Amino acid sequence: MDESSWRLRVGGRGVEIEQKPMELLLALLHRNGEVVTKEELLDLVWPGVTVVASSLPTAIAKLRRALGDDASIVETVQRLGYRIAAGCEIRCTELGDRPLIGLVAGDAVPGAPGWRLERMLARGEADDVWLARSDAGAARVFKFAETPGRLRQLKREARVGHVLAGTAYAASRFVLPIAQAFDRVPAWLAFPDAGIDLGQWFVRHGAALDREGRIALAGQAARAAAAAHAVGVLHLDLKPANLLVTDMAGGPPHVRLIDFGSSALLDLPRAPGLALTETAEPDAPSPAGTPLYRAPELIGEGTPSVASDIYALGLLLFQLVVGDLHRPLAPGWEALIDDPLLRVDIARACALDPGDRFASADTLAGHLATLEQRREAARREAEEARATEQASREAERARMRRPWVIGAGVALSLGVVAASAAAWQAARQRDEAERQTAITLAINGFLADDLLGRGDPARSGDARETLIDATHRAEPEIDRRFANAPRIAAQLYHTLARVYAQQSDWKAARIAYGKADDAFARAHLGDSEPAIVSRLQHAFMEALSYEQGSVERARALIAAERKRLGDADAADPETRVWLATAEGMVELAGGDMKVARDRFALATRLADTLPDRFDERTRNDFRQRLAFSYIRSGDGARGEALIKPLLAAQTTLLGPLNPDVLLLRMNLGQAYLFQRRFPEAVAELSAVLPLIERQLGPNHRLAQQTLAARLEAYGGMGDYRDSVADGRKLYAIALAQQGMGAFRTIAALSDLATSECRIPDTAHGIADARRAWLASRSAFGDDAALTQGVATALAQCLIEGGKNAEAAPLLVGVDRKAVADLSGDRNWGANVDLAQAEIALHAGRRAEAAAKLDAVAAAYGSPRADVFQHRKYLMLRQALHRDSIAPMSGR
Numbered sequence: 001m002d003e004s005s006w007r008l009r010v011g012g013r014g015v016e017i018e019q020k021p022m023e024l025l026l027a028l029l030h031r032n033g034e035v036v037t038k039e040e041l042l043d044l045v046w047p048g049v050t051v052v053a054s055s056l057p058t059a060i061a062k063l064r065r066a067l068g069d070d071a072s073i074v075e076t077v078q079r080l081g082y083r084i085a086a087g088c089e090i091r092c093t094e095l096g097d098r099p100l101i102g103l104v105a106g107d108a109v110p111g112a113p114g115w116r117l118e119r120m121l122a123r124g125e126a127d128d129v130w131l132a133r134s135d136a137g138a139a140r141v142f143k144f145a146e147t148p149g150r151l152r153q154l155k156r157e158a159r160v161g162h163v164l165a166g167t168a169y170a171a172s173r174f175v176l177p178i179a180q181a182f183d184r185v186p187a188w189l190a191f192p193d194a195g196i197d198l199g200q201w202f203v204r205h206g207a208a209l210d211r212e213g214r215i216a217l218a219g220q221a222a223r224a225a226a227a228a229h230a231v232g233v234l235h236l237d238l239k240p241a242n243l244l245v246t247d248m249a250g251g252p253p254h255v256r257l258i259d260f261g262s263s264a265l266l267d268l269p270r271a272p273g274l275a276l277t278e279t280a281e282p283d284a285p286s287p288a289g290t291p292l293y294r295a296p297e298l299i300g301e302g303t304p305s306v307a308s309d310i311y312a313l314g315l316l317l318f319q320l321v322v323g324d325l326h327r328p329l330a331p332g333w334e335a336l337i338d339d340p341l342l343r344v345d346i347a348r349a350c351a352l353d354p355g356d357r358f359a360s361a362d363t364l365a366g367h368l369a370t371l372e373q374r375r376e377a378a379r380r381e382a383e384e385a386r387a388t389e390q391a392s393r394e395a396e397r398a399r400m401r402r403p404w405v406i407g408a409g410v411a412l413s414l415g416v417v418a419a420s421a422a423a424w425q426a427a428r429q430r431d432e433a434e435r436q437t438a439i440t441l442a443i444n445g446f447l448a449d450d451l452l453g454r455g456d457p458a459r460s461g462d463a464r465e466t467l468i469d470a471t472h473r474a475e476p477e478i479d480r481r482f483a484n485a486p487r488i489a490a491q492l493y494h495t496l497a498r499v500y501a502q503q504s505d506w507k508a509a510r511i512a513y514g515k516a517d518d519a520f521a522r523a524h525l526g527d528s529e530p531a532i533v534s535r536l537q538h539a540f541m542e543a544l545s546y547e548q549g550s551v552e553r554a555r556a557l558i559a560a561e562r563k564r565l566g567d568a569d570a571a572d573p574e575t576r577v578w579l580a581t582a583e584g585m586v587e588l589a590g591g592d593m594k595v596a597r598d599r600f601a602l603a604t605r606l607a608d609t610l611p612d613r614f615d616e617r618t619r620n621d622f623r624q625r626l627a628f629s630y631i632r633s634g635d636g637a638r639g640e641a642l643i644k645p646l647l648a649a650q651t652t653l654l655g656p657l658n659p660d661v662l663l664l665r666m667n668l669g670q671a672y673l674f675q676r677r678f679p680e681a682v683a684e685l686s687a688v689l690p691l692i693e694r695q696l697g698p699n700h701r702l703a704q705q706t707l708a709a710r711l712e713a714y715g716g717m718g719d720y721r722d723s724v725a726d727g728r729k730l731y732a733i734a735l736a737q738q739g740m741g742a743f744r745t746i747a748a749l750s751d752l753a754t755s756e757c758r759i760p761d762t763a764h765g766i767a768d769a770r771r772a773w774l775a776s777r778s779a780f781g782d783d784a785a786l787t788q789g790v791a792t793a794l795a796q797c798l799i800e801g802g803k804n805a806e807a808a809p810l811l812v813g814v815d816r817k818a819v820a821d822l823s824g825d826r827n828w829g830a831n832v833d834l835a836q837a838e839i840a841l842h843a844g845r846r847a848e849a850a851a852k853l854d855a856v857a858a859a860y861g862s863p864r865a866d867v868f869q870h871r872k873y874l875m876l877r878q879a880l881h882r883d884s885i886a887p888m889s890g891r
Helices: 019-030 038-045 055-073 148-165 198-208 211-230 306-322 340-349 361-369 371-399 403-452 467-474 476-481 486-502 506-522 529-545 550-565 573-590 593-608 616-632 636-654 659-674 678-696 701-717 720-738 743-758 762-780 785-800 804-811 816-823 830-842 846-860 867-879
Strands: 008-010 013-015 074-077 081-084 115-123 127-134 139-145 179-181 187-192 243-246 254-257
Touching (some): 008 055, 013 055, 019 038, 019 081, 038 055, 038 081, 115 139, 139 148, 148 187, 198 243, 211 243, 211 254, 211 306, 211 361, 340 361, 340 371, 361 371, 486 529, 529 550, 550 573, 573 616, 593 616, 616 636, 636 659, 659 678, 659 701, 701 720, 701 867, 720 743, 743 762, 743 785, 785 804, 785 816, 785 830, 804 830, 830 846, 830 867, 846 867
Antiparallel strands (some): 074 081, 115 127, 179 187, 243 254
């Protein structure tokens, strides 16, 4: 077995063998002489993946077939597992200094006709990087790999490149792959030849660049990192060698970021196209970045974050300012920086505690871009301070004579007290630092081993494995690892709950929030701000889920927190933000749109006063909810006015494919819908739907909401066949995800039924409407706004089918305001009057029909009204002058 080339030879001949049997053989060889249990083999070869019972025996059988006459070396140990047969001699040969891939200048690039290698650019422990030229003289850079670990790393870089290529600043911020060959040995990834790395460029041109120019290079590097962070990608190996510099004619040098082979995900929902959960492979080069630029929290396999990349950017800034790209940030570095603002910026970027660093790479870049303005402001402040101090001293000398003796005594006493307090504070801080270090190590162990380790798709062999899959499998380890540290367990469960909620996994989120609350209680922190925020976010999730009883559960959670807080207006401002947000979501789901708007507006105002606690993106999220509450209230124009500038800001901040941006685009389509601008709504919703499905998956909550809005927009134009197609898709997704008793499932089926009856396909429409009505009665009760809205839809279908007697009772006692609030259509009650007018006319009660039609004239008399209902209104008006009418479907 040659592990480096992933090749097996039996009896001197090469043998073709599948990946899983090969991994089984490796697992057994590495534990020669031991019995390896079935459970251990499953964990080694299919880590964290549930497989059918026959998977292991099937793979063993394939392995034995590949071994042929030597098949007996894989021995079955009954009821235990497998082992390499006793007596088999295993010899290992070191590779020594053998050339890694064996390519030389002038060789043709394997698998790339017309390209030849020109010179080697770099050699790592597991790869070669070459410059190659085509027969036409074009240049490309090829990264080669022949080990499985390095191949997985190249694949990861290709997947990250695909996501980054979709961002607004891809061409100006990154150098990304343009071709690949992963079906051969050596495998390769190709890039454009886009300049030389910063280290080489600086040797040649650094001396000619003034300090401001060098700072500008660091600023460009920070902007590039921020663009990657915006779509959820951490680089984790920021260094001069991974920054390419292009000399622009007549302009400053241009910096772009390369080599995402060590990257990791920042936040799965922001980069859902990536099947990545690992930070690195065991056999991959530079698994946690280059040591010099590695953030302190990553030493010992810590958890990476945006702050980890910011640390590397801070070190790079320091090196550029001092003009030495090899100098470490050693004690006393401050003496080399004569600008106090730069010292502060470098110290903040490279702070030991990640929480003390810049909140984003964009913030760091902004500080560097405004350095001169900040210097001027600092000079003015210093002059004002000196003037104030001088005036104070003059006044003090004029006012005080003998009291200076008393003042000196007081100062001396305060000095003694301060010294004692400082010593006590230092000891307390040392103890707290040790405690926080232990906490960090414990959390890092959970994330690295239980979460990231289990969810590694490269090791599982299944690219469909996601961070959510890994999270579900790792969650039980929290209780085991943190049985004696409930505070840490509470924080982890709270985080997992929010992740589950983002994925619309309401059941898992509900359980995780409950476990977080229990852990806070065990830690005697049940009344702490983090515990209160966790419970309020639980309430928000319940309201968002639209499941049976979810609004009631949310209200109960909020009531309990209000009771716990006493005077909520006196609570911590951050708590008040989450309280208002949860209450707004409950009212949005429960039907009181005015209260929802007021609560979201309060949350937005409070968050804007707390920029240190809520970053710009989060504050924009609060604004989105406020804008959507206007849309749901039927004020599409106000919603549009709020969404458009917000969409521009979030696109600039996060990139055009970020889920937050896609949500706003969907909201814009909904704003058009509520203004009855149906063609614009269909166009916007149709444009954003494939992006949402690609980024978040076709079954995600936002995809369902987009389908629902487009379904309604099609119906508004009278295009009921397209409306039915969207309705069937939406209903199938909701039913599979949440079951028949869920709000979304019932609403989707009711909307589908309405479109079916308008085609007309009254047989299916009536059946589907009846099923939705019965499900809503069972789940929410007869008095619920949803049930009454669905009952009206069923009545309309029955009328189209000529079943007026069955339809009439369904329209009695409908709470029109409640359904109107739920639907966001202030004229919704006219549906009931129009249906009753048709029933009355069929029954010969012409006066009653005339009165009902007069009542709906404002809603459906205009050509701008719903196409179907406007046409029905006109036909019923005409029918008042005839002796009889027929159902109008299809007319």
